[in-house]
Amino acid sequence: MDTLKTFNNASKIIIKIGSSLLVNSDTGLLNDGWLRSLAEDIDMLKQQGKQIIVVSSGSIALGRRILQFPIGKLSLEQTQASAACGQIKLARMYEEVMHPFGHTTAQILLTLDDNDNRKRFLNARATLSTLLTMGVIPIINENDTIATDEIRYGDNDRLAALVSVMVGADILILFSDVDGLYDKDPRKFPKAIRLETVAEIDSKIFAMAGSTGTNLARGGMKTKLIAARTSMKAGCAMVISEGYKRNPVQNLLNGGKCTWFKPEHDPQVARKHWIASMKPKGSVYIDDGAVQALQNGKSLLPAGVHKVAGEFGRGDAVEIISCKGKRLGAGLIRYTKSESELIMGHKSTEIEKILGFSGRAALIHRDDLSW
Ligand code: GLU
Helix, strand or coil, X not given: CCHHHHHHHCCEEEEEECHHHHECCCCCCECHHHHHHHHHHHHHHHHCCCEEEEEECCHXXXXXXXXXXXXXXXXXXXXXXXXXXXXXXXHHHHHHHHHHHCCCEEEEEECHHHHHCHHHHHHHHHHHHHHHHCCCEEEEEECCCCCCCCCCCCCHHHHHHHHHHHHCCCXXXXXXXXXXXXXXXXXXXXXXXXXXXXXXXXXXXXXXXXCCCXXXXXXXXXXXXXXXXXXXXXXXXXEEEECCCCCHHHHHHCCCCEEEECCCCCHHHHHHHHHHXXXXXXEEEECHHHHHHHHCCCCECHHHEEEEEECCCCCCEXXXXXXXXXXXXXXXXXXXXXXXXXXXXXXHHHHHHHHCCCCCCCCECHHHEEC
8 A cells, every 4th residue: 555645645543552652661761752753743744634543552551650560460450550640641741742733632531332332432423523623632542440351442452443433534553563564473583574565354364463462562463453454344544553763654654664454445435334234223204305405415403304213322323214215324313212202393403492401413413324
């Protein structure tokens, strides 16, 4: 894949930073110079009008030093305590390095549950989308305090991939201490060959991944491949590149070592497939005016709906049906069935009066339609 072309065409980019880049594994101290060089790169991308999300590890590595835990494996409770102390520092560091460039940062902590639970997923997505539209740089990490062994992502590579699905990102960059996927473990086989582009993650590709996690990061090559599979399906190109270099984005753009994972479709098409593949929990019947609006790429407003059926909650998939009973498509609905019944046929400006809270104007947002 052509790195420059892919970047030129991208508007939403996720940069995932591994702990081993931010924190020196011998001293536990912050790699300050490296972080400042990353900030320069983020500013460069922002100047080009791109929206940037950072998914950063490092809270545990920073926090364990603050709490002076000895080197070695920590219990789950100690890990969570470290993350709680380290996360404040991590967020502050990003704020400090981005501030001189005039950029605002925001902290978002997610858990696996946010992705499974469609209502929380939609809330997280709406918040991210508002922040991005306002030019803010969200800094995301796993909410380690409430994660347990069973529900934790296991590593931020997968978290970053799930965020790429959530926001419909164009590129996911994984920066860590590896520079790409090799046909054999490059530490054991000096003649190992780095793959330039991977178009499909099959068993042969999986077999190439050793377990390359360092003592600070849990993610190895296997989790990077799982992340790649998720983002490729979501229409997002993923790249593993030499994160340990100063100005890692510029290094990548200048021909730095990397492996690209090619997306299956563009993000919009992938999203439509994803929505279409969901089992609908109900139906909304819409009038001809609404059909016209949807055909023109607009969202579905409550005013255009005259009947709803089935049992659905916020974020569930519903079928969209015309007056004549024809199935037109599907979408993720933003209100429960009882709320939808109350607001259907009404103007969006009346929602607050009817429901007692100011909800979203659209019943189904155009980004959540598979038409
Ligand atoms: N959430 C963890 C942290 O901030 C990192 C998980 C990972 O490295 O994948 O330390």
